[in-house]
Amino acid sequence: MTKVAVLGASGQIAKLAEELLLEDDSNELVLFLRHPNKLDKSKIDEKCEKIVIGDASRSDEVANAIKGVDIVYANLAGGNIEEQAKAVVKAMDDENVKRLIWISSLGVYDEVPGKFGDWNKNILGSYLRTYRAAADQITTSDLDYTVIRPAWLTNKDEIxxxxxxxxxxxxxGTEVSRKSVASYINELIKNPTKDVRDNVGLNKPNTDGDKPAWY
Ligand SMILES: NC(=O)c1ccc[n+]([C@@H]2O[C@H](COP(=O)([O-])OP(=O)(O)OC[C@H]3O[C@@H](n4cnc5c(N)ncnc54)[C@H](OP(=O)(O)O)[C@@H]3O)[C@@H](O)[C@H]2O)c1
Structure with missing residues (x-):
């Protein structure tokens, strides 16, 4: 049995990941979120899903949700993402949970080359600095993290x-589907030693260009 806490459980990638994770009867999910009305309660299976209401910038609230879990998967967002990262690291230290999957973004390390890199920096501006500061909280911790940096996200029904x-x-590349990110997260959870303490860019093959195709 693998017990996974999903922080930001009503996020778009999170919902797709939850669907995949629940295909395996041996997974149990703790769904941590601020607004439970954003989940379809009729679809919650109480045998393997538990909802915990809380704010990820509050380490006590995160700690309460992650007691006894094997893996924390953080699908968070917002201008205070660094504060949330600090709270998650503290809660995991306090609860002695080691494995963390953290969603970040392409570009936080100025690692996107060429014209697309320049375009990305222009469009995303301070978001990249904020997300970098959050990623630094994770990568300087002693947690068994995987930081995921997806390309520009699409809702295409493809992996x-x-x-x-x-x-x-x-x-x-320039783009990747949320479904692909969810699938990669599922792979990480199925294989607990995969890509530990790694910082992973995720893109759809053959999508190189100066901008995502829809811009
Ligand atoms: N759009 C892109 O092209 C792109 C590319 C690369 C990376 N990303 C990043 O990838 C991440 C995941 O993407 P996504 O599409 O799944 O994002 P999303 O749908 O916006 O999900 C983020 C979730 O974080 C939750 N959240 C924010 N602050 C919180 C807090 N203090 N406590 C608890 N929950 C909190 C939000 O819940 P609430 O309902 O409570 O607000 C929301 O459900 C985001 O950080 C996004 O910026 C995006």
């Missing part, structure tokens, strides 16, 4: 991705 490893390895 098609490749990975680049290491924060400063040049990023590939």
């Amino acid at each position: 098609d991705y490749e990975t680049t490893h290491g924060a400063h390895t040049p990023f590939k």
Whole structure:
């Protein structure tokens, strides 16, 4: 049995990941979120899903949710993401939980090459600095983290991705589907030693360009 706490459980990638994780009867999920009305309660299976209401910037509230879990998967967002990262690390230290999957973004290490890298920096601006500060909280911790840096996200109904490893390895491609990110997260959870203490870029193959295709 693997017990996974999903922080930001009503997030778009999180919901897709939850669906995949629940295909395996041996997974149990703790769904941590601020607004439980954003989950479809009629679809919650109380045998393997538990809802905990809380704010990820409050380490006591995160600690309460992650007691006894094997893995924390953080699908968080917002201008206070660094504060949330600090709270998650503290809660995990306090509860002695080691394994963390953290969703970040392409570009936080200025690792996106060429014209697309310049475009990305222009569009994302201070978001990248904020997300970098959050990622630094994770990578300087002693947790068994995997930081995931997805390309620009799409809602395409496809699983098609490749990975680049290491924060400063040049990023590939421009886009990736949320479903692909969810699938990679499922792979990490199925294989507990996969990509531990790694910083992973995720993109759809053959999508190199100066901008994502829809811009
Ligand atoms: N859009 C892109 O192209 C792109 C590319 C790369 C990376 N990313 C990043 O990838 C991440 C995941 O993407 P996504 O599409 O799944 O994002 P999303 O749907 O916006 O999910 C983020 C979740 O974080 C939750 N959250 C925010 N602050 C919280 C807090 N203090 N406590 C608890 N929950 C909190 C939000 O819940 P509430 O309902 O409570 O607000 C929301 O459910 C985001 O950080 C996004 O910025 C995006």
